[in-house]
Amino acid sequence: MKKILFSFAAMALLTGCMATGSGGVASRAASSPAITLPPMKTFSGQVLERVRTSNADIARDFLDLSFRLESGRELDVFTRFEEPITVKVSGKAPASFQHDLGRLLGRLRNEAGIDIRQVADGPAGITINAVTRSEIQRVLPQAACFVVPNITRLSEYPRAAQSPKTDWVLLQERRQMAIFVPVDSPPQETRDCLHEELAQALGPLNDLYRLPDSVFNDDNIHTVLTSYDMLILRTYYAPELRNGMRRDQVAARLPRILARLNPAGQRSPLHPLPDTPRPWIEATQTALGPGTAPAQRLSAARKALAIAESAGWTDHRRAFSHYALGRLTQSMNAELALAHFRAAQNFYTRSPNTQLHAAHVAAQLAAYAISEGNGEEALLQTSPYLAVAARHENGALLSTLLMLRAEALDLLNRPTEAQAVRLDSLGWARYGIGSDQAVHARLREIAALSPLKRSNGQL
Template identity: 55%
Template sequence: MTAPRAGVTGRRYLALLGLVLLAACAPQTQTQIMPRPDGMVPIQLDFPPMRRFAAPSPRAPSRPNAQIARDFADLSFQLESGRPIPVFTRFEGPITVAFNGAAPAALAADLTALLARLRAEAGIDIRQIQGGDAAIRIELVPPRQLQRAAPGAACFVVPRVRDWAELRRNRQSPLIDWTTLQIREQAAVFIPQDATPQEMRDCLHEELAQALGPLNDLYHLPDSVFNDDNMHAVLTGFDMLILRLTYAPELRSGMTQAEVMALVPGLLARMNPAGAAGRGPVTAPTTRDWTGAVITALGGTATPALRRQAAARAVAIGQARGWTGTRQGFAQYVFGRLQIGTDPGLALGAFNAAAFAYGDDPDLRIHAAHVAAQQAAFALIARDPETILALTAPAITAARDHENAALLSILMMFRAEALDLQGQPEAAMALRLDSLGWGLYGFGDRDAVISRLNEIASLPRLPS
């Protein structure tokens, strides 16, 4: 099936997602970790129930309103491809959402929680119905079919269709072109049916948000799911502000960009009074050569060598243009991931550079936590438990605050290994057991969680 390029907007498949370590996985089992490099007997594990996050605690946007207004314009009046969107569109009136067919219990619960957030934080009149003619329909699709429709996308949303069959019938039609809309009346979100609970939830957050509002993704955003670096798993305080702005009663579908942006400063002053001070720096636009290099580096049909070259090119482009923060940190992170099996020293240098780029910016805590997981692997190989503990303490807090169960579980596993190295086996085991429930949500099943434990336990250790 040809990808319906004009209509698809979605969460990009991050081929580097998941921890890339320096040792192959040990055999999978549901009851033990094997092997233990320190000579310990295999550890028998009793899995707890799947863990889930409680009430969200999104951080309010900290950037000036003038900067947020510029981001709103870029998000709302341009597609990811760079094509302009001629008029402002949204759903008008109450919005209904439904699943096409049955949904896993975890996904159903995540939808309930997300709709409650959209009502409370974004002020959107939205509710779930069972079947019927819902405005937004969510369908789980076999992954091969989804990848044929939109190569490289983990999930996506399409306008003016209700289900997969209708998308197939209209795959060549301007009907599914977002730029032809004058108002939003129907959209469908497609999610791979084999995704983990966390992956389904992450898709749900981004694709439902794009069905409702912004259709673009901007690599420079530090505090948003509308960024193809996929560092944020769930809608942030910034995202909810953007959606609240999208559904302000003063705006309506069919308005031009000039008409909308004439009202946005006043709306932001009312919705986000804390952002009134200052204008903030004007962020240089992300150029197509950098984006193209990153997309090549992340996967697709490119060879490993070409991917490494593309990542190095993205780093060089950012350095030449003086970029810092999200874009340069992400380029270094991707470069480091691709160098692990080829040049570990170069990989560690890239991770350290990524950590420096992210710095102590509170908007980039989750980005730094992803890097910390990679740095912890090197510290474990070096038998340096103090560094692991120093890296994982703030990273665990960030992963928990940003509701990333997969990352939280991995960080706990590393911290448990550090405690073992310090001669604290009871504390290590307690933390390791705590990681399992989060791992079930993040990785999907016991075998996948055991695989992550095996990867970390099987890392080679330098002589002490």
């Protein structure tokens, strides 16, 4: 299984040449004096949110996650590791990598109840290979990171990929997994890969677009394992389940398992969302995946929205269709893009499970407000979502929201506050965005939105 490179949620939140209501089109980034960046910030404590899904809905999700691949191929039997599970890191990794891995393994032990620990050397059930992005792309050009059964090193992959040993459908139990993550990416991207690929090495191999609060969703909005995900993994390693079980056997045991692990889910109302049709999935992947011409992207995004509308969806998938169209049209038609962003926000704000989704849209709406010189509106858009971005440990989003707020405060002639907020954004930007050059580029991009900077001759 793999995380696709340049997935839509990982793309830049803003475009540097955004049409504006008061100053035409910003054709180049604003210049700004050099800013010395503070040390990188990292996340520490985890604020857990309760699982709001009913156990009956979780049981259905668990079966679809566990007995099907993303390609749609069915799996005949249930597979997992037999505990205890050992994890080893191969290659040179920065300190932030080990910090994030240690936190993740701790959460897996405490929240998912999995007996998993890191070892320094010797054989291990899971080998995490710290490699470069280019090394990954040489073997899988569209992947940001991936996990493969029954190998340990990247050099084994090209030949093994052609053999039955790496075929997930033929797997009967999990004994050995290799994960490949890029350690020359921004620290947050590397961490995101750790969460997604380690979760799939341990548990579900499928992703479902219908899940609003899960890493097991190809929209890539959630990039850190959620409480829902930890419940899925805890269920995966329940003593009632074992390798080789068929779907009907697992289904028969799930109600009792979930009643024990998630008693609140027995009382939660059912919200069974319809399955996501393959044409919508394919249209969305065409619109947002790599290697697609702009005209094809736009056509595919329009098709996805038409399918969502025809199906009568009012959930996060309908919102995501609007969000995608907003992103793809904003450099061509600002007013149309704004209408799509507002439509997306209308759907996202209907559910407590899609606050993080709403935070991404809020960044876009705040950017439009700044481009129109409306600092008050930009502050209103960003205020509710700073805590949301922090709670979900999204440093890239948090830093962007703070940078937008700094520009809004400048528009309102509150320069001291603006400078403090901008400085606060930079430590998170070093974690979420990466290199000093990339952080400065994001600062310039957001500054370019402001008519105040244009009127001061900074463009």
